[in-house]
Amino acid sequence: MYWIAVLTLTPMIVSYTWADLDIYRGKLCRSHLGYHENVQDFRQYSCAWCFRFVFHLKYRPLVNSTGPTPVVYIFHNGGRVRFESMDFRNQSVKADVCDVLTSDECHQWTSCCESAERCCQRQLSVEKKGTNSSCGRVWDGWLCWDDAEPGTRSYGSCPLFMPFFTPSRQAFRTCQTNGEWITRTDYNPCIKKEELETTLFIGLGCSIASLVALVPALLIFLKYRSLRKQHRIRLHINLFLSFLLKEVMDILWDMLVTYDKVTSTTVFETTLMQNGVGCKLLSFLKIYFKCCTYTWMFCEGFYLHRLMSNAFSPPRSLKVMYVFGWAAPLLSSTLYGILRGVLNNESCWTFSYERLEWIFDAPNVLFLFLNLVFLSNILRILLTQMQTHPNEPGNFRRAVKATFILIPLFGIHRFFTLYRIPISQEGGHEYEKVSVIISHTQGLFVSMIFCFLNGEVISNIKRSIRHGRSRSLSTSKRLNQTDQQTLSIRSEYDVGKNGDQCYKSLIVPTEGKDEMELKEKSTNGSLLHNGPHGET
Template sequence: MRVTGEQHCRERSGAELTDQAYKHTTCSLCYQFLIKENIAFRTFYYSRSTGEICLSSSNQSEVFCPSYENNTIMNYVCETLSTVEKCNQWKMCCESAWECCLSQKLYNTTTLEGAFCPMTWDGWECWGRTQAGKVVSHKCPSFISYTPKEAEARKFCTENGTWWRDSSRHEHTDYDQCLSVTKLQEKINFFKEVTLVRIAVNSVGLLFLLSSIGLFLLYRQLRIQQRIKLHVHLFLSLLVRGIIELCWDVVIRYKRVEDNSHHTDQIGCKILFVLNRFGWSAPFFWMLCEGFFLHRLLIKTFERQKTLIFYYLFGWGTPLVLTITYLIAKISSDSSSETASENNCWLDSSSSGKELYWIIFAPTILCLLLNLLFFINILRILVRQVRTLPSEPSNFRKAIKATFILIPLFGLHQFFLIYQPTAEESAYNFFQMAGGIINNAQGIIVALIFCFANGEVISHIKSSYDTMRLQQSLDRRKSLTTSQTNTRRLSASSVNINQNGLPHVSSFHDISDTLNLADNNNIPMEDFQTNGIINPSCDSKENDEVQ
């Protein structure tokens, strides 16, 4: 189809369209070919006279003719997509289509000898004029994710100068290499490995944190110390984050990649998402509390902190306020994007998702920067103190050790994780795995350094162990003494002949034996005690009668 008038651009059906119709058609086709799930629109011929294709809502109540320059319609359609990445891919496809149109206008003015296939847009890629009987290849489009670097798309120009058509009578391009599932499956498998590593490290960290908190609270001499109280709250914040992260990884993260499904319990998923924001941010504020407390302790050595109530309010209250603010902003933002949030549990549901995330992310970065300043000043104080005793190398070693100990306590290791490479960069896999380990191993590291390797804790554990061993020794000695006493009593009460030649009875287990003994020796039954021993209080007359 060719419309008379201005210069035209060609698309995959063979139609040559005006600029406006070309923009609408190619952008609509990009949507059709790229968006394969949660489709809110379908393509249809908006104007058969011009060959223009547009988008219609699922209930056919609205018509949208998108173009890369119409931000209103582009953003509206993007809000129906599950991720920002899909929106960006679609926009890139629309822009590439228009660049193809400009190239067609530039090169179609020149005349070539022989048979050539015309320059065209196939829905994903722009193909130049190609000599008949040739196969032309292009690199895969940049907006197609997880394509191998060496993969290429191929298009065949037939001997009669027309692009080869498939059974549907549309011009065909071979994108098999670009759409190979091998590369995508490798990414999925790697993502599953990272998730499993996160779950394993996080589980170990939870055990360490629970044990550390239990030890701190077990001994009164430890739990009354202000420093230990701050450690307990930092460990609690890491414990809360670990539990929430574990639930998120198991219920949401791993399930989505294992089942290849984005359909979850939306209410439960969103609640867990909000809790995850709180759990992620709380440790940063408690790390700042640790940094400020230690810095203040070195600056004002002889001035004891009277109360820790302000630390408690700041450490727990600030992330709570930020999370509530984020939740309100997220709900307000979602009120104008009806389908995005419902489809994907608030995970990159709109272009405003990352902007709202700064409500929580910016204060945590500020906490790290303040802790970095505290760390530098503490290091300066330690170096100054070491210089006062230069002849003591052990002091220098202690200062170095103290410096490294403060890094996980202040959260300075998080600076190594700020940079996040894209999925196309070679360092992406390394940073994903390293980030999963470092983030979830913080609980293990601080528990080992500040609890299990703490001299005070070890001293109390040894003291408890020695006390337990002493108590066990006393119990064994008491048991042994009781056993010896019982043995002597048993020996004294065994069957023997008393001073009057009469037998003592206690070792008989059958009452009949006792009765026979009494009968054979003419002993009255009243002379027996309940334990079978002859009553020593019997008078001599009775004894004479027996004799």
């Protein structure tokens, strides 16, 4: 009897041991219901629950998971509809399910199923991290969650197949200290679209303010030859132009893509979900001009640092900077665009993919750190000059003023936005609004400081105003002289008309002849009449 029991229980123990080992090694796909024996089983259950979670308000679906395959019941047109299978890869099953849905709803359901399938593939391909006490990878019905350590919180971008959800918002799921996930994922940050609209309008207002300042600043620099022939002004022109183009791209993206996704009730008719060529081109230009701002800020810092450290040999030409300022961002942006188009060409590249964004983010961060080094060395030079002339009044004030002036020009304030606090954390919304203001008002501040408050610009504008006034005065004098001459001519004409130096010819009838020429001439007030017989 003992041997019989051993032989009976051993296969069961071995099977459970191998199952536990497969679970630990990540060889089984896991949903919120638990682990699934194979990919097909996971697909059936994940699609059934996708239907349940996506349409829980409209169709009130019920899922029966007691059988070998889940069965879904919905209420449609006053009756109950039953689906025996939810395998979206089966075309007949997909046609039956989508027959009761609208085209947009069908896309929502299949997109959720595809996300679940990708999550299963990810669970099978990625090695397990942590220990057995950590929270395991899981598909919760909308999002895929990786392994997490106990007592931590994980964040995931809101799913785009849901109405009003955008990738800039994040849901979160908490791993408890006992190594178990909290039952429900918190999707509240995804559904608060009013907060996102507020942030969008704040960014829009700041971008418009920057454009209002940048456009006249560029026109002023280009108008005056005495300004545009200076190297530093030429650098300012390129920097201002990069800011202007960046703000234009941001406005177009926020209004045409993000705001459209936030306000549209049809998910897959939005610009973001249609994933057209125009949307991806706009995404590429947005990335490119953003990188251009960092490159030109670096050019400004490099040029000023060279002037301060070696004032007797300033650069004679800026051709190298022109090429570097516009071509270097083009290389990194183009490389990123090619890789995204090949590896993950979805959703207008709004989601981060395998940290590819470091292709252009790494140079941007490097430029910021180099500008910080330049600023520190410039301050060192200024402080050294202060020590050389300790009795010179106002040295310290000038050094502090130079520091605050150069911060927006070098982009030092952007260090504040390098690390993004998750929107779901405490203070996340406030940080988001502050970072939006910092990002979109840099053009406003640099145009105010380096153009409208610049002494050379002010003197040129005043000179133009004086020239304009003098031209208007000379024009008015010429008009007055012309008017006086016209009045003088008219008065002389009027006097002659009254008998002073005036000749008239009149034809009057007479008795002896058909006509008689009467000539009158005014000379010293006397009139001479020549009659028909020459009598006087």
